[in-house]
Amino acid sequence: MAKGRLTNVDTRGSPSPSQPIPMDETAPIDESISHTISLISDKKISPSDLRCLAQALAQADEEFYTFNKASFASLSNEEKKEILLSSNYTEGWSKFRTSFFGQYAEELSKLSELSVEDRKKAIVYLFSASRNIAKAINNKFIDPLSLSNNIVLHSYGGSRLASQLFTAVQPAGSYKTMLNLIAQLATDTPKFPLGHIAVAFDNQQIVGRDYRVTLGATQPVSVVTTLIVFAESINHNMQQIPVPTSLNLTTQQQKLTQAFKTQCITAKNIHNKYRTDWIKARLTIAVKESDKSGLDDCAASIKAKTYESGLEYDRVPRMKSSCTITDMENLMMNPNSYDTVIKVLTTITEMSEASDPNRKWITVYCDGQPYNLASKVIDSHELCSTCGASGKNLKCKNLPDHVTRPLFDKIVLRPGAGHMEMNIVRAFFGLFFDVLVKPVAILLGFTTPRALDFCKKALDNHKSWQIMQIIYVSLSDEVIHQFVKFAAGRNIQISDENFTKWINEPRTDNGNTP
Ligand SMILES: [Zn+2]
Incomplete structure (x- = not known):
């Protein structure tokens, strides 16, 4: 459960190459140092002499490698948390650069000759290498930045394998060290943000594959529940007042019934507005087409370059959420x-x-x-x-x-x-497939039994929506064209009111008014 793990993990410490890296000027070289350098470059120093020099340098740099398990374990929980949250890429790099080894590594990779972009990239790798070398020198070395990265990784994925792979190549402490640390530090109860909020949860599935047939085999699946919280920018304090639900129906029934009736009226009004707009738009298009080519010449209408379809298949534009x-x-x-x-x-x-x-x-x-x-x-x-x-x-x-x-x-x-919409579309396809959808689907190229079956089950919501829109537009236009022809013959003004009047008139099977 979430309680067992560290919450509110701060990711400030994550390496970010965009942070400014201090690059001071190279200090003037001392005479004795330049003498040593010339001895090395002239190969007048033997490898064993160099080894002694390296030992001396390692001793001088000792402070850089002393963050070991023993010293970390002796800290108080507050101090541990402080170190983990404040471990910072820029600071770590600055500290490394002042060490002998850091300066050596910097010269070795010729940082000063690189372009600004390349230098930023190189520093990330160099810094990562420095932490691994520290680990190679001091087996107990724990890098606070690596450890906090591992905690973040674990809190998102919860995978032991992922953490172990991470610690295998980074001085992040062992998996057990991390779990113990989290258990010590996780004292806060996980909580939602304040204010007016809504929560959504879903299961995230990662399905594995087994290629062998075995007795009692099950699909290897890993499932986690993801939780997302939406917090309104304005808090209306609405959640401080009880709302009617199915649980308090007996006391709230009257209120609920009234709310439902109001909702029905609102929905009807919204629907009427969109229907009227739609009829107006289709009437305009039908009139334009009848002026150009006459309504009976479908082929000409389709070929017309300025054909106004009125179809909007694009994705719904993403609104900026409040x-x-x-x-x-x-x-x-x-x-x-x-x-x-x-x-x-x-x-x-x-x-x-x-x-x-x-x-x-x-x-x-x-x-x-x-x-x-x-x-x-x-x-x-x-x-x-x-x-x-x-x-x-x-x-x-x-x-x-x-x-x-x-x-x-x-x-x-x-x-x-989204799920409601998908189910509505599926219900529509299931109910009306044979009478309405199938003929259109065949025209659209769903000809084989498998393709028709795919279409009937509405397995692709985007395609199903398009087919539904095509049916909607073509059915509307069939009626609209009839009305435009009818109105032209009788000198009736073409308007949405007259269309509604005409369509509601009682008529016989052959379409004539009795
Ligand atoms: Zn009881």
Whole structure:
């Protein structure tokens, strides 16, 4: 669970090549040093002499390699946290450059001759190399920056293998060291942001592959639950006031019924506005086409270069959200069973209460199976405030003095709009396939049984949407063209009001008014 891990990990310490790197001028070289340099470059110093020199340099640089496990373990938790959060790329590099070895490495890679861009890149690699060399010299060396990187990596992925691969090539301490450290430091309860918030959770699946047929084989799958929080920029304090939900239906029924009626009227008004706009647009196009080529010449209409289709297949433009979006830590479980969904809902409730105990409700978005399970759990699970028992059909419910309430009464569950849309499209295709969709699908090239089956199941939401729009436009135009012809013959003004009047007139099977 999230509680066991370090929260609020600060990533300030991550290497960022864009940070300014101080590059001071090369200091004037002392006479004795230039003498030593000339001895080395003239190969007048033997390799064993050089070894002595290196030893002396290592001793002089000792301070740089002394951050070992023993010294780190003796620090207090506060000091450890401070070191991890303040470990900083620029500072680390500056410190390294003042060491003998750092200056040697800098000269070796001819940093001063590189372009600014290349130098930035080279410094990142050089700094990384310096930390690894420190580890090679002092086996117990722990680099705070590597360790905090590993904690961030682990908090996102939760993978032991990933952490071990990381520590195999970096002085980040062992996997166990990191887990112990996290256990020591994770004292804060994870919590949601303050203000008006909504939470969405979903399962993130990584499906593996097994190429052998074996008895009782299962697909290797790794699933985590991702949690995203949307916080409104303005807090209306709405979440401090209880809202009517399915759980308090008896007391709120009248209010809910009224809210539903109002919602129906609003939806109808919005729909009418869009329908009128649509009819107006199609009428304009039909009139233009009838002026140019006559409405019966479909071939000419299609060939026309300035054909105004009115089709908008593009993606919905992304609106700038007024919400701040926070990516919470993943929960290491698959929300596909009652137990795990209860854990997810409990975590959400706890994190909401941890940030604001007065929050009366919180919107939770989820889809598919997690939604079905969660809605059943919310309706059936109770908590006894007397003995603390929780679950379905509580035994203590009939005992005197035991007061129960719905366990998840703070959660207002909602399906995501995207999934609702996909299901509506699928329902439309399933219901009307044979009578309406299939003939269009065949015209559009879904000719083989497999292609038609794919189309009927509406497996590709983008394609299904396009097909639906094509049907919508062509059906509208068929009626609109009839009206334009009808109006032209009778000198009736072409307008959306007259169209509505005409279409609502009772008529016989052959389309004539009786
Ligand atoms: Zn009880």
